Amino acid sequence: MRPFHLAFPVHDLKAAKDFYCQILGCGTGRESPEWVDFNFFGHQITAHLANTENGVATNPVDGQAIPIRHFGIILTMQDWQALAKHLETLNIDFKVKPQIRFRGMAGEQATLFIADPSGNYLEFKAFNDDRSIFAPEPK
Numbered sequence: 001m002r003p004f005h006l007a008f009p010v011h012d013l014k015a016a017k018d019f020y021c022q023i024l025g026c027g028t029g030r031e032s033p034e035w036v037d038f039n040f041f042g043h044q045i046t047a048h049l050a051n052t053e054n055g056v057a058t059n060p061v062d063g064q065a066i067p068i069r070h071f072g073i074i075l076t077m078q079d080w081q082a083l084a085k086h087l088e089t090l091n092i093d094f095k096v097k098p099q100i101r102f103r104g105m106a107g108e109q110a111t112l113f114i115a116d117p118s119g120n121y122l123e124f125k126a127f128n129d130d131r132s133i134f135a136p137e138p139k
Contacts, residue, residue, distance in 0.1 A: 009050035015117035016047040072123035080126030106135035
């Protein structure tokens with residue numbers, strides 16, 4: 001599988017670098033005064049300095065308002081558990097606290113949501129069985 005690329009807006013490049021490098025452990029690549037590339041679990045994401053703020057559109061999922069615009073990564077369960085523990089140790093404010101959705105059903109998954117300093121939402125997921133990644137959602 002080839003790495004994906006995603007560009008997203010931030011309002012402060014230094015805060016973005018601190019968050020993605022120090023909190024999530026991402027390395028950096030090329031950068032300029034207007035943008036910086038991060039190694040996001042083997043994928044290239046680019047934070048671009050933007051001077052506007054967007055409202056946050058949400059959809060209800062499991063009784064929670066989930067930000068529609070978000071990105072993330074599917075980790076192994078062991079890596080997801082380690083990241084969840086790391087974020088809890090740092091007292092990171094969770095949009096959605098670490099939890100298991102669809103327990104015992106097709107598509108059972110661990111999930112958590114956090115936001116970067118610019119309000120970009122990230123979802124981290126894990127499945128005990130990767131064949132469940134594209135399983136239909138339970139009705």
